[in-house]
Amino acid sequence: MNDILEVRNVTKRFGMGGVFGRNHITAVNDVSFTIEAEKPEIFTIVGESGSGKTTLARMILRLETPSEGEILFHGTRVDLRASRAERLKFMHEVQPVFQNPFEAFNPLKEVDRYLISTARTFLKLTKQSDIEQAMDDALQKVGLSYAEVKGRFAHELSGGQLQRVSIARALICNPTLLIADEPVSMVDASLRMAIVNLLKSLRDDFGVSVIYITHDLATAYYIADRIIIMQKGDVVEMGPARAVLDNPEHPYARLLKESVLSIDDAGYGDLDPATELMDQINKDRTGRTKMVTRDDGRLVRVAE
Amino acid sequence: MFKVVADLIRYNIEFTIGVILLTIVIVFALLSFFSPYSPEMIYVVIPDQPPSAQYWFGTNSRGQDLFWNLSFAFRNTLFFGLTVAVLSRIISITVGLLAGYLGGWVDRGLMFFNDIFVAIPIFPILILFYFVLRSDLDTFRLALIMACLGWPFDARLIRSVAIGLRSREFTRHAVFAGMSPSRIMFQEHLPYVMPIVFSTAMANMIWSIGFEVTLGVLGFTNINIPTVGTTIYWANNHSAMVVGTWWWIIIPVTLIVMTFLGLFLLAISMNEYIDPRSRLRRMGG
Amino acid sequence: MAEQKQDVLQVRNLKAYYQMAYFGVEREVRAVDDITMSIHENEVYGIAGESSSGKTSFIKVLAAAIRPPLRVVDGEVEFNFGGQKIDPNKASKEEVDAIRWSKLSYIMQGSMSVLNPVRKIGRSFEDFAFKPMGLPRAEFNSRVAAHLERLKLSPNVLNAYPHELSGGMRQRVTIALATVCQPQFIIADEPTTALDVVVQKDVLSMIRTVQQEMRASVIFVTHDMSVHANITDRVGIIYAGRLVEEGPTRQLFAQPKHPYTAHLVASLPRIGDTRERPALEGRPPNLSDPPKGCRFHPRCPLATDRCKQENPPLVDMGEGHRVACFHTDKVKPLIELGQPKVTRMAEGAPA
Ligand SMILES: Nc1ncnc2c1ncn2[C@@H]1O[C@H](COP(=O)(O)OP(=O)(O)OP(=O)(O)O)[C@@H](O)[C@H]1O
Ligand SMILES: Nc1ncnc2c1ncn2[C@@H]1O[C@H](COP(=O)(O)OP(=O)(O)OP(=O)(O)O)[C@@H](O)[C@H]1O
Ligand code: SF4
Numbered sequence: 001m002n003d004i005l006e007v008r009n010v011t012k013r014f015g016m017g018g019v020f021g022r023n024h025i026t027a028v029n030d031v032s033f034t035i036e037a038e039k040p041e042i043f044t045i046v047g048e049s050g051s052g053k054t055t056l057a058r059m060i061l062r063l064e065t066p067s068e069g070e071i072l073f074h075g076t077r078v079d080l081r082a083s084r085a086e087r088l089k090f091m092h093e094v095q096p097v098f099q100n101p102f103e104a105f106n107p108l109k110e111v112d113r114y115l116i117s118t119a120r121t122f123l124k125l126t127k128q129s130d131i132e133q134a135m136d137d138a139l140q141k142v143g144l145s146y147a148e149v150k151g152r153f154a155h156e157l158s159g160g161q162l163q164r165v166s167i168a169r170a171l172i173c174n175p176t177l178l179i180a181d182e183p184v185s186m187v188d189a190s191l192r193m194a195i196v197n198l199l200k201s202l203r204d205d206f207g208v209s210v211i212y213i214t215h216d217l218a219t220a221y222y223i224a225d226r227i228i229i230m231q232k233g234d235v236v237e238m239g240p241a242r243a244v245l246d247n248p249e250h251p252y253a254r255l256l257k258e259s260v261l262s263i264d265d266a267g268y269g270d271l272d273p274a275t276e277l278m279d280q281i282n283k284d285r286t287g288r289t290k291m292v293t294r295d296d297g298r299l300v301r302v303a304e
Numbered sequence: 305m306f307k308v309v310a311d312l313i314r315y316n317i318e319f320t321i322g323v324i325l326l327t328i329v330i331v332f333a334l335l336s337f338f339s340p341y342s343p344e345m346i347y348v349v350i351p352d353q354p355p356s357a358q359y360w361f362g363t364n365s366r367g368q369d370l371f372w373n374l375s376f377a378f379r380n381t382l383f384f385g386l387t388v389a390v391l392s393r394i395i396s397i398t399v400g401l402l403a404g405y406l407g408g409w410v411d412r413g414l415m416f417f418n419d420i421f422v423a424i425p426i427f428p429i430l431i432l433f434y435f436v437l438r439s440d441l442d443t444f445r446l447a448l449i450m451a452c453l454g455w456p457f458d459a460r461l462i463r464s465v466a467i468g469l470r471s472r473e474f475t476r477h478a479v480f481a482g483m484s485p486s487r488i489m490f491q492e493h494l495p496y497v498m499p500i501v502f503s504t505a506m507a508n509m510i511w512s513i514g515f516e517v518t519l520g521v522l523g524f525t526n527i528n529i530p531t532v533g534t535t536i537y538w539a540n541n542h543s544a545m546v547v548g549t550w551w552w553i554i555i556p557v558t559l560i561v562m563t564f565l566g567l568f569l570l571a572i573s574m575n576e577y578i579d580p581r582s583r584l585r586r587m588g589g
Numbered sequence: 590m591a592e593q594k595q596d597v598l599q600v601r602n603l604k605a606y607y608q609m610a611y612f613g614v615e616r617e618v619r620a621v622d623d624i625t626m627s628i629h630e631n632e633v634y635g636i637a638g639e640s641s642s643g644k645t646s647f648i649k650v651l652a653a654a655i656r657p658p659l660r661v662v663d664g665e666v667e668f669n670f671g672g673q674k675i676d677p678n679k680a681s682k683e684e685v686d687a688i689r690w691s692k693l694s695y696i697m698q699g700s701m702s703v704l705n706p707v708r709k710i711g712r713s714f715e716d717f718a719f720k721p722m723g724l725p726r727a728e729f730n731s732r733v734a735a736h737l738e739r740l741k742l743s744p745n746v747l748n749a750y751p752h753e754l755s756g757g758m759r760q761r762v763t764i765a766l767a768t769v770c771q772p773q774f775i776i777a778d779e780p781t782t783a784l785d786v787v788v789q790k791d792v793l794s795m796i797r798t799v800q801q802e803m804r805a806s807v808i809f810v811t812h813d814m815s816v817h818a819n820i821t822d823r824v825g826i827i828y829a830g831r832l833v834e835e836g837p838t839r840q841l842f843a844q845p846k847h848p849y850t851a852h853l854v855a856s857l858p859r860i861g862d863t864r865e866r867p868a869l870e871g872r873p874p875n876l877s878d879p880p881k882g883c884r885f886h887p888r889c890p891l892a893t894d895r896c897k898q899e900n901p902p903l904v905d906m907g908e909g910h911r912v913a914c915f916h917t918d919k920v921k922p923l924i925e926l927g928q929p930k931v932t933r934m935a936e937g938a939p940a
C-alpha cells in the first residue's frame with residue numbers, strides 16, 4: 001500500500017437526546033478519500049457549519065470512532081484502544097494543529113515544553129543538545145528560532161507566533177500528515193497569509209501532506225491541491241481545488257462560491273442570498289443521490 | 305510564590321492576622337525542643353501553681369510545668385494536623401486527577417469508593433480503632449487513619465476541575481506532544497488544582513485537629529502522649545475547674561482557638577486568592 | 590454626504606481601563622483610551638481591529654455589560670432613544686433593565702457563554718424575551734417560531750441543549766435571541782466568525798434586513814474586513830485601544846489614510862489572486878504599557894521622531910473621514926478596489 005491515509009465509507013452518527021425527534025444525527029455520511037504517499041498535497045475540506053468537518057478530523061486523529069466504515073493508515077486499521085506504543089507510532093506520523101492558538105498551550109507552563117516532549121518521545125532523543133537542535137530545525141522551518149521561544153509563556157507570544165510554534169511542534173516528529181482544523185480563523189487578516197504560506201511551503205519543501213479545514217475559500221484556492229465540499233455530512237463535490245473553485249458544479253458548491261464576500265463591494269453591501277441556488281439545493285436533497293465522476297477528475301453528487 | 309505571600313501579608317488583613325496567630329502557636333510548639341523536662345515526667349515541679357513569673361502558664365495537678373507541657377502538646381497536635389493534611393492531600397490529588405483525567409470506568413470505580421468514604425460515619429470508626437489498637441494508637445497511626453478518612457470531598461472538588469481541564473485544547477495538544485497520562489496529570493494539570501489543595505489543607509487541619517481534641521477529651525486516644533486533647537482530658541480528670549486550677553483548661557483552649565482562627569483566616573484568604581477570576585487575571589499575566 | 594441624521598449614540602472621550610490590584614500587583618490595561626464618536630440612526634457602524642485591540646471592551650462599555658476589573662475611568666456614553674437620553678453606565682439598574690433587549694441588545698462574543706448550557710434553547714428564549722415582549726404565550730411562541738424560520742433555523746432547536754448544536758447553529762440562535770424583540774440598537778460582537786460563508790452572508794443580510802425594517806442602528810465588531818466591506822455604512826478602526834481612523838465604508842477601503850488601515854485592507858486574500866501579501870511585522874502592543882506617542886509607531890513604516898513623542902489627534906479630513914496620523918499625505922492605498930458587483934446601491938449606503 002502506498003496510501004498514507006484511506007478513509008473508506010466512513011459514517012459517524014451521534015445519538016442526541018431528542019433534538020430532532022429521538023433520531024440519531026448523522027454528522028458524517030459515507031465519506032471516502034485517499035491521500036497518497038508519493039505526492040504530498042494540501043487537501044482542503046470546506047463546507048457548511050456543522051457539516052461534520054471537525055468530526056471527520058477527529059476520527060482521523062483517533063479521537064472519535066467511526067460508526068461505520070474504516071480509516072486505514074498505511075493500509076492498517078486505526079484502532080482507538082491500541083496500546084500506548086501503537087498510539088505513539090500513529091502520532092509520530094499524524095499530527096494536529098489546533099484552531100485557537102491561545103488555547104493550545106497551557107498558560108501556566110512554558111511553550112517549549114511541548115516541543116521538548118515531542119522531540120524526546122518521538123525522536124527518542126536524550127541529549128539536551130540534540131533536542132535543542134531538533135527544536136531549532138523545526139522552528140526555523142516556520143520562521144522562528146529556539147532562542148525566540150525558549151522559556152516563554154503563551155501570553156508573551158502573539159497569536160501568529162503561537163500558531164507557528166504549534167505547527168513547528170507538529171513538524172518535529174516529521175509527520176507525513178498534518179491535520180489543521182481552521183488554523184487561521186482566529187488570527188487576524190494580516191497574519192493569515194503568513195500561516196497559509198507556511199502550510200504551502202510544508203508541502204513544497206518538506207513533503208508533508210496537509211488536511212486543511214477552513215471556511216476561507218480564498219486561502220483554499222490559493223494553496224489547495226484537492227478540495228472536498230461538505231454539506232450536512234455528505235460530500236457534494238470533490239476534486240482538483242482550482243478547477244472546482246473556478247467552476248463549481250454542485251449547487252451547494254456554487255452557492256458557497258457565490259457567498260464569498262469581496263471588498264470590491266465595499267460600501268455597496270452585496271448581501272442578497274442566492275435564493276435560486278438554495279431552492280435547488282433543497283429540492284435536490286429530497287431525492288436519492290449518487291456520486292459521478294467528471295472528465296476533469298472531479299466527483300459530483302447528482303440526483304439519481 | 306514568595307512575592308505572593310509578601311503581597312498577601314501586606315494587602316490582606318485576614319491573611320496577616322492568620323499568619324500572626326499561627327506563627328505564635330508554631331513558635332510556641334517549637335519551644336518544646338528546649339524543654340528542661342521530658343513530657344512523660346510528672347511531679348517535677350510544685351503542683352497547682354497559678355501562672356506567675358516563674359511558671360508562665362502555671363503548673364498542673366500532676367506536677368508538670370504547663371508551659372513546657374503545652375508546647376509538647378501543641379507540637380504533637382500540629383504535627384498530627386499537618387500529617388493528616390499532607391497524606392489526605394496526596395490521596396485526594398491522586399484520586400481526583402485520575403478520575404477526572406482518565407474518566408470512563410476508572411472514574412466510575414474511584415467515585416464509587418469516594419462515595420463509600422463519604423458515607424462512612426467517622427466518629428464510630430475512630431472509636432472502633434481505639435478499642436482495637438488501644439495504646440498502640442499513637443499520634444502517627446491516628447494521623448494515618450484520619451488521612452484515609454479525610455480525602456473524599458476534596459477529591460471530588462479536584463476531579464471537577466480536572467474534568468474541565470481534560471477538554472481544554474492544551475490537554476489534547478499535550479497528548480499529541482507525546483506526554484504520558486501521568487505527566488499530563490501531574491505536570492500540566494496539577495498547578496491548576498494547587499490553590500485548591502492549599503486552601504482545603506487548612507480546612508482539613510481544622511477538621512482533623514478538632515477530631516483529635518474531641519477524641520482526646522473523651523479519652524479515646526493514648527492518654528500518655530501530650531496533645532491538646534489529652535491535656536484537657538487530664539484537666540477534666542483532676543476536676544480542674546472545680547478545684548480552681550482554671551489555667552489548666554483556659555490556656556490550652558485559648559491556644560487551640562487561636563490555632564483554629566489562624567487556620568480559618570488562612571483558608572478564607574486563600575479562597576479569595578484562588579477565586580477563578582483573580583486566578584485568571586494572574587494567568588493572563 | 591447623506592442627509593443630516595440624528596445621533597442615537599454619542600461617545601465622548603471615553604476611557605475604560607481594566608484596573609487590577611490583586612495582592613499588591615497593580616496593573617492597568619488601557620483597553621479603551623479616549624474614544625470619541627457618534628452613531629447615527631439607521632446605520633451599521635463597523636468596528637475593526639486586530640485581536641486584543643480593545644474592541645470587545647469598548648462595546649461592553651456601550652452595552653452596560655462591564656464588570657470589574659473593567660471600569661469607566663473618564664468620559665461618557667449617551668444613548669438617545671427617541672428623546673429619552675440615557676447613559677447606561679450612570680443610570681440605575683432598573684432603567685438599564687428597561688431598555689435592555691427591548692431597545693438595546695447585545696450579541697456577545699462566543700455564543701456559548703450567552704446560552705445557559707443546562708437550559709434548553711426554548712427556555713433561554715423565554716428567559717430573555719418573554720418579559721420584554723409582553724405578549725400572550727401563544728403569540729409569543731408563534732412570534733419566536735416565525736423569527737427562527739426567518740433565520741433558517743428549524744423550530745426543533747428550541748428543544749435542544751446548546752452543546753448539541755454546532756458552533757454555527759449556536760451563533761445563529763444567539764442572533765435570533767438578540768433580535769427577536771426588534772430592538773432599536775443592536776451591538777454585535779464577532780457574530781459571524783464561526784460561520785461558513787453561506788450562513789455568514791445569510792446572517793449578515795438578516796441583520797441588515799432587520800436593521801432597515803426598523804431603521805435601527807447596529808454596531809458590528811469583527812476582525813474580518815470583507816464582512817465590514819459588505820455590511821457597514823461606516824467603519825471605525827481601533828488600534829491598541831484608540832480609534833485611529835473612521836469614515837464612510839467605500840472611502841475608507843478605497844482611500845485609507847492611516848498606514849494600519851491601508852495594511853488591513855491590503856492583507857485580504859481573494860479568490861483568483863495568488864499574489865503574496867506581506868504580514869505586518871511586530872506584535873500588537875501591550876496595553877498595560879503602551880508605546881509612547883502614536884501607538885502604531887513601532888510597526889509603522891512611515892514613523893518619524895515626532896510619532897514617537899506625540900500622540901496624533903483624530904483630525905477630520907472632510908466628509909466624516911477622521912484619521913489620527915501625522916503623515917496622512919504619505920499614505921497610499923496598497924491595493925486598488927475593483928468595481929462593485931452590485932451597481933444598484935444598497936439602501937442607506939453612502940452617496
Ligand atoms: N459529541 C457530539 N454529540 C452529539 N452531536 C455532535 C457531537 N459532536 C458533533 N455533533 C454534531 O455533529 C454535527 C457535525 O459537527 P462538527 O463539529 O463536525 O461540524 P463542523 O463541520 O466542524 O462545523 P463548524 O464549521 O461549525 O466547526 C453537528 O450537527 C453537531 O451538532
Ligand atoms: N478580564 C480582563 N482582565 C484583564 N485584562 C483583560 C480582560 N479582558 C480583556 N483584557 C485585556 O484587554 C485588552 C482588550 O481586550 P478585548 O477583549 O477588548 O480585545 P478584542 O479587540 O475584543 O480582541 P478579540 O478580537 O480577540 O476579541 C487585551 O489586552 C486583553 O488582554
Ligand atoms: S502617526 Fe506616525 S507612527 Fe503613527 S501611524 Fe502615522 S506615520 Fe505611523
Ligand SMILES: [Mg+2]
Nearest residue numbers: 053054055181
Ligand atoms: Mg469545526
Ligand SMILES: [Mg+2]
Nearest residue numbers: 644645698778
Ligand atoms: Mg473581542
